[in-house]
Amino acid sequence: MKDFKIVKDNKKSLRERSVDISLPLSEEIISLGNDMLQYLILSQDDEYLKKHKNVRSGVGLAAPQIGKNINLLAIYFIDENEKENKYVLVNPKIISESTKLCYLKNGEGCLSVDKEHPGYIYRPYKIKVKAFDLLNNNEVLLELKGYSAIVAQHEIDHLKGILFYDHINKLDPFKEEIGAIAI
Numbered sequence: 001m002k003d004f005k006i007v008k009d010n011k012k013s014l015r016e017r018s019v020d021i022s023l024p025l026s027e028e029i030i031s032l033g034n035d036m037l038q039y040l041i042l043s044q045d046d047e048y049l050k051k052h053k054n055v056r057s058g059v060g061l062a063a064p065q066i067g068k069n070i071n072l073l074a075i076y077f078i079d080e081n082e083k084e085n086k087y088v089l090v091n092p093k094i095i096s097e098s099t100k101l102c103y104l105k106n107g108e109g110c111l112s113v114d115k116e117h118p119g120y121i122y123r124p125y126k127i128k129v130k131a132f133d134l135l136n137n138n139e140v141l142l143e144l145k146g147y148s149a150i151v152a153q154h155e156i157d158h159l160k161g162i163l164f165y166d167h168i169n170k171l172d173p174f175k176e177e178i179g180a181i182a183i
């Protein structure tokens with residue numbers, strides 16, 4: 001298990017645009033992607049967290065957060081139906097999004113952000129993402145909605161140098177959007 005040093009939001013590199021990864025994938029990228037996924041899985045293990053006080057629990061990790069400005073991200077969480085949501089995506093692009101919005105009632109968090117940034121972040125409720133799937137070694141078109149769409153958008157934002165709090169309304173952080181789905 002790689003003990004990644006997470007890049008925090010005071011570093012300029014987190015604000016840079018990442019570059020596409022060339023295909024076919026190199027061994028180096030394949031093992032990096034798998035290490036990122038493993039990092040997330042372990043970060044959700046209570047025993048592991050007890051022994052590694054510097055690790056915070058996370059559901060998504062983008063390559064710029066480990067100091068590599070390349071278009072690679074990992075997502076891992078168990079949803080309310082006990083289903084494992086596990087993705088390692090290369091060069092992900094959002095190709096369509098719903099006009100319907102959603103947001104997390106408790107706001108978003110980020111492994112790169114230690115400070116609290118209270119407020120709602122409204123994001124499209126449904127998205128379609130085109131990417132190369134590192135785990136299955138093929139092109140995929142994913143249709144994501146609700147929580148998984150939020151996580152994917154948060155991680156894809158990292159590849160563009162955007163952080164979650166950039167989306168919070170500065171004047172009215174808890175502004176209500178009519179019709180948006182609370183998650």
Ligand SMILES: [Zn+2]
Nearest residue numbers: 109110111112
């Ligand atoms: Zn983040």
